[in-house]
Amino acid sequence: MQQKVRPFEINDVQAVAQIFENVPDGWSESALRDSLSNDSIKSYVLEADGKTAAFASYLVADDAELVFVVTAENFKRKGYGGYILSETLKMLNMPCVLEVRESNIPAIKLYEKLGFELLGNRKNFYSNPRESALIYKLDL
Numbered sequence: 001m002q003q004k005v006r007p008f009e010i011n012d013v014q015a016v017a018q019i020f021e022n023v024p025d026g027w028s029e030s031a032l033r034d035s036l037s038n039d040s041i042k043s044y045v046l047e048a049d050g051k052t053a054a055f056a057s058y059l060v061a062d063d064a065e066l067v068f069v070v071t072a073e074n075f076k077r078k079g080y081g082g083y084i085l086s087e088t089l090k091m092l093n094m095p096c097v098l099e100v101r102e103s104n105i106p107a108i109k110l111y112e113k114l115g116f117e118l119l120g121n122r123k124n125f126y127s128n129p130r131e132s133a134l135i136y137k138l139d140l
């Protein structure tokens, strides 16, 4: 399997919007397009055998904040989520923080496998459904 991680570009918008279709709070096609003109947002795609398999996006300032990581349904549990995060964290080369719904076990397990450490939580941070956020950090 050929896989490569590269910056997200305008030609990827449709494929990534499709990945987001069944994801709660997923980005729309227009949100994805708008993100390309925001200099603080850095996004990446993982191509596996020419197909868009995963997407990751960060808000970058003094550190990086992971805004979203998502793997296409038929590519899940094959290591792509971990690969796109580890490759992009190497490229960004800065500490990374993130928030995650406390019920999102696949994401929590993924972050902990990559070495993210739990810093704390924010009660009732999310709505629809109301839920607390766990805050994780990965130092360099």
Ligand SMILES: CC(C)(COP(=O)(O)OP(=O)(O)OC[C@H]1O[C@@H](n2cnc3c(N)ncnc32)[C@H](O)[C@@H]1OP(=O)(O)O)[C@@H](O)C(=O)NCCC(=O)NCCS
Binding pocket: 023, 067, 068, 069, 070, 071, 072, 075, 076, 077, 078, 079, 080, 081, 082, 083, 100, 104, 105, 106, 107, 109, 110, 111, 113
């Ligand atoms: C979270 C997500 C990105 C993981 O992507 P993935 O490509 O399936 O992840 P990987 O195959 O790289 O898995 C790496 C590790 O994550 C954990 N993991 C992934 N899916 C899991 C699941 N369904 N249940 C438990 N652990 C899981 C495991 O520790 C796994 O390692 P293992 O396969 O050796 O056990 C994917 O489930 C997803 O797109 N979820 C919807 C979007 C989302 O909630 N994103 C996070 C918030 S922004």
